Amino acid sequence: MICELVKLEEVYRTKDGAVLQCNNKNCFWLEFAGNHTAFRVQDFLQFKKTVDQIDLEDMLIDSSRASDYTLLMPFRTQRCFLLDVTQLLALKEILQGAMFMLELNSLLKACLTDKPMVSHN
Amino acid sequence: MKDLIGLKTSIGEKIESALNAQIKVEAHSSSIYLAMASWCDYQGYDFSSDFFLEQADEERAHMMKIFHYVKNRGGKAVSPEVVNVPQDFESFRSVFEQALEQEMHVTKQFNNLADLCFKEKDFVTFQFLQWFLEEQVEEEYTMRRAIELFDVIGEEGTGAWDIDKHIPKITFDRG
Ligand SMILES: [Fe+2]
Numbered sequence: 001m002i003c004e005l006v007k008l009e010e011v012y013r014t015k016d017g018a019v020l021q022c023n024n025k026n027c028f029w030l031e032f033a034g035n036h037t038a039f040r041v042q043d044f045l046q047f048k049k050t051v052d053q054i055d056l057e058d059m060l061i062d063s064s065r066a067s068d069y070t071l072l073m074p075f076r077t078q079r080c081f082l083l084d085v086t087q088l089l090a091l092k093e094i095l096q097g098a099m100f101m102l103e104l105n106s107l108l109k110a111c112l113t114d115k116p117m118v119s120h121n
Numbered sequence: 122m123k124d125l126i127g128l129k130t131s132i133g134e135k136i137e138s139a140l141n142a143q144i145k146v147e148a149h150s151s152s153i154y155l156a157m158a159s160w161c162d163y164q165g166y167d168f169s170s171d172f173f174l175e176q177a178d179e180e181r182a183h184m185m186k187i188f189h190y191v192k193n194r195g196g197k198a199v200s201p202e203v204v205n206v207p208q209d210f211e212s213f214r215s216v217f218e219q220a221l222e223q224e225m226h227v228t229k230q231f232n233n234l235a236d237l238c239f240k241e242k243d244f245v246t247f248q249f250l251q252w253f254l255e256e257q258v259e260e261e262y263t264m265r266r267a268i269e270l271f272d273v274i275g276e277e278g279t280g281a282w283d284i285d286k287h288i289p290k291i292t293f294d295r296g
Pocket residue numbers: 147150179180183227
């Protein structure tokens with residue numbers, strides 16, 4: 001997917017990265033670990049769920065070397081992420097923050113477009 | 122900002138994952154009843170075996186009802202992974218007692234779901250759950266009635282045979 005970067009709206013940003021949205025193509029861009037990755041809406045939601053389900057505690061307790069990193073290969077993107085616990089924490093924060101902002105945006109939209117309740121007196 | 126998620130789905134993240142969890146519970150119920158049907162057949166309780174086969178089909182239908190609802194509202198319905206299905210049971214009576222416990226667990230899950238709908242102000246899903254909440258009254262009633270047969274008839278002599286014969290006759294009157 002190619003979107004004009006100037007037209008992207010920032011959803012949420014931390015010092016480690018950001019989520020941006022493209023209103024032309026209806027997609028989200030994840031800016032993380034030095035790269036930009038585009039997600040269709042449903043793939044973005046799925047990616048967030050996958051990241052949410054990673055058990056960081058498990059990674060820390062498990063002493064095998066393979067458990068130091070988690071490999072994420074989201075479908076329909078040309079990207080794979082090999083992340084340690086610190087990076088995963090940062091990614092979780094970005095995705096959760098973005099999700100919160102998106103939900104807030106939906107709520108605000110609903111408030112602004114809903115007509116006030118008709119009073120019967 | 123354009124509401125991209127709202128354009129894709131009408132179902133909140135929490136409600137979607139709770140409904141998917143319920144899909145899994147229904148699938149689990151279905152598998153448990155199938156195991157009970159097999160056990161009853163193996164022990165020679167033909168009517169109870171048929172009864173549990175029917176229950177297994179019903180649970181599968183419940184699962185599909187939720188499955189379709191999730192996807193119809195723009196969510197991602199998850200095909201459930203089913204583990205921990207008991208294959209052996211202590212006694213004829215204990216099969217029904219476990220079935221009742223399973224139904225009570227399901228009722229509790231639906232209650233929690235309804236509670237979540239209120240918290241999330243998702244009254245569309247709340248409305249969808251009404252059918253299941255009513256259904257649970259019947260499911261629990263049927264299992265309780267079955268267990269009562271063990272006390273009323275007694276398992277001695279040809280008692281178990283009699284109980285088995287009475288299982289399909291249990292009916293629920295919605296009043
Ligand atoms: Fe059910």
